[in-house]
Amino acid sequence: MNFQVLVENFMQALVAGLLNGSLYGLMCVGLALIFGVMRVINFAQGEFLMLGMYVTLYAVTGLGLAAWVGPYASPFIGVVLAGLALFVGGYLLHRYLVSRVTGTRAIGAEGEGHYAQLILTLGISLILQNGGLMLFGSTPQSVRTPLSSSAWELGLPLGDAAVFVNKARALAAVVSIAVTVGLFWFISRSRLGKALRAAADNPEAATYMGIDVDGAHRIAFGIGAAITAVAGGLVATYYPFQPYVGLEFVIIMYAGVVLGGMGSILGAFWGGMTIGLVQQLSSLVLSFQLQNVAIFVVFLLIVLFRPQGLFGRSVERT
């Protein structure tokens, strides 16, 4: 009996970890394009997530998508719209603000160049957060669909034990994985993807090879924002949010990207997945607050004790 409960709890946490982890993974993939690839510490990434949530919400309710296409499909169309909106937003943000302190302009500004970039994105983050508060209000919202409150019951081969899988979460996880795979394919196969990687690897050399590095960075920034917004829209289908919600996720994203190894898209996904699993599995033994502590401790331990794997590109020649 007791053992059965134990197994049930564990399986439940494992499933929750895998589902949450997929979403975290997708967020991390978005950040990986911006942080891992372009080396921009973007504080506003959490706000992209938040905007993705609100765009999805307003697409579903405000645009009346729910009435048009029904309650099941509307959140996903909303999510696509959120991705598109944030791609344009991210592209323009990079074009008019971020590029002024990063990319080819910042080549050679080692060390000193980072300050400008940090404080700029911090400013953008503050504006989006508080602008969001002014626009959307502080009441927590959520994108309710019939799926949010229904679940599949999966029987376990152990007495009458079963695991409940929330349908909204499950679908969100499936979409996350699909988007990640699609993006990975795009980055590794397409011409544009190759240009992005070249521009990331060595901006200077890529410039000499005739690649429009700043253009590539703009697109990467736009895609990074869009991916994270898509993740946000998906999370919104089962998680209540308000304009400050970005802060809850931004650390998870950075932790995931660093865990996965900088510059790697799939690595970032696994990093996010690891965070999701650690968080949910630790819920078996730890209270909510300590789960979050556990995430940071795991993050610190990995960064501190496996820096060699993560230092890949920062080895300097003497």
Add this chain to the structure above:
Amino acid sequence: MGSQQRTATSIAVIAVFVLVYALGSMFVTDQYYQLTLTLVPIWAVMGLSWNLLSGYSGLISFGHAAFFGLGAYTVTLMLVRFDITPWFGIPAGMVVGALAGLLIGYPTFRLRGHYFALSMLAYPLALLYLFEWLGYQEVALPMKRESATWFMQFSDYRVYTVIALALLVVALLISLRVERSRFGMSLLAIKQNEYAAEAVGIDTLRWKMRAIVVSGAIAAAAGGLYACVLLVITPQTVFGMLTSAQALVVTLFGGIGTLWGPVIGASILVPLNETLQARLGNVLPGIQGVVYGVAIILVILLAPEGVYWRVRDHVIAGRRLPSPHAADGTPPVAVTEGAARRMLPTTQVILEVSDLSKSFGGLQAVDGVGFTVHSGSVLGIIGPNGAGKTTLFNLLNGFVRPDRGRVTFTGNELVGLKPNRVCRLGIGRTFQVVRSFQRMSALQNVAVGALVATDSDADAMERARSALVRVGLSERADAAARALSNHELRLMELARALAGGPRLILMDETLAGLGRDEVEQMIDLIRSLASDGVTVVIIDHTMHAMVRLADELLVLDHGRLLAAGSAADVTQNPSVIEAYLGKKWMQAGAAD
């Protein structure tokens, strides 16, 4: 003299600022504005704390809320639990902050750049949840009606302003002391080129540790006082992202790497923030955040290093100082004597290397290399690109730890020592690509190298001056390193290595990229150093120069020692000719 005068001026400015601020705030009776006037110095102190670590050393901390929060909770919990006054609580908090600095710094300084910044982010957030878990969601400081003064509770808010100002003065004086001493100089050197700093004998880890300990203590004091002023603290307000961001923003806004930056930043941003909150907070919640965000974006686009530097550059440009070294075309005076009266190298072995090996993955960069260097001699190391020459130097001075082998210098085993220890033992080094501290003057660059040789900062300056004279660069002492030509940079780097009083200098391609006359000057200079008793090991590609410069030659190829001996022997060695010199050399040799 000059620096003492500047320090005196700075202290005078601090005194005037604080007095004017204190007097001005005496006339404000509105409690709300008075609170703002108290918060300005508190956040300025927080900014100074951040600046002390991140501004000077360049290691950006997103986690200063950890220290701030620990200070705030130490003061609060001591009062709530044990009835201990904040007058003791704040110093106790500072001790906690310093300890936290120690515990956080030691592991985290293994990281650099982005990794360091992000790791620092994790500490306050972990603490935030930890304190929530401990049940300290919202802790109020109990009112003490009797002996209120003893418990730092004043009905007149102006007293808090004075206390905050007193703390600010302490923080400013500490910053000033750091900025004007080898402490600040070492941190700046770390910021501008950590490898070079380590190679000239600066114990980079130790200085960083000191910086984070002092910084942690100051931030904790700010947090402690903040708790006393606000009377209620939550994990979110003291450990939250915004607290770390505030420290960073006031400093970056006001000016990074100067003690005035945080003061300027806090004086502008804190009142702006509070006023917006008070005026518009009810109508448009979040307006202060938006305006704040817009303000810092504008500043970063218009004055990327902060208001202070922008204004300063403007003022200096206005004055239009005549440059004492206007380009009049006179070359620096080179040292040419020396070369004539050569001292023969002694037979005493100063450096002994045996079986030194290092591989990177599958690449055997250095493979079983062994040789000896005699005191006062010039040993040349040649070899094609990728032969392992620079790696060999990195193994010798401690940048890279060998897989096996021994290095003995004047009887000391070097393997396993950090570069700064190696330097302290008397080995100087220059780099293939000059590693300068770009924003410092040539003199300051060299002075950083002299710190290792003396405990007195003034003496370090003296040594730096004479080292510049020694290499013939004294004319350019005040020029910024980034304004120097390649030749001048090479000389400066050599002077920096010399200033530490080394017995041996490792010179990595010092002749590379020099013009013909410049090469001649450099060869004379190196020979004169050798005749003064400084042993030289020099890497170069150009056999022609090496033949005249070196007493002995080593030839490396694919990480292995191909040949060793006098220049004449080595250049006759068939395998050297085949691997490196080529037929042309043989023909040229035959024609001689």
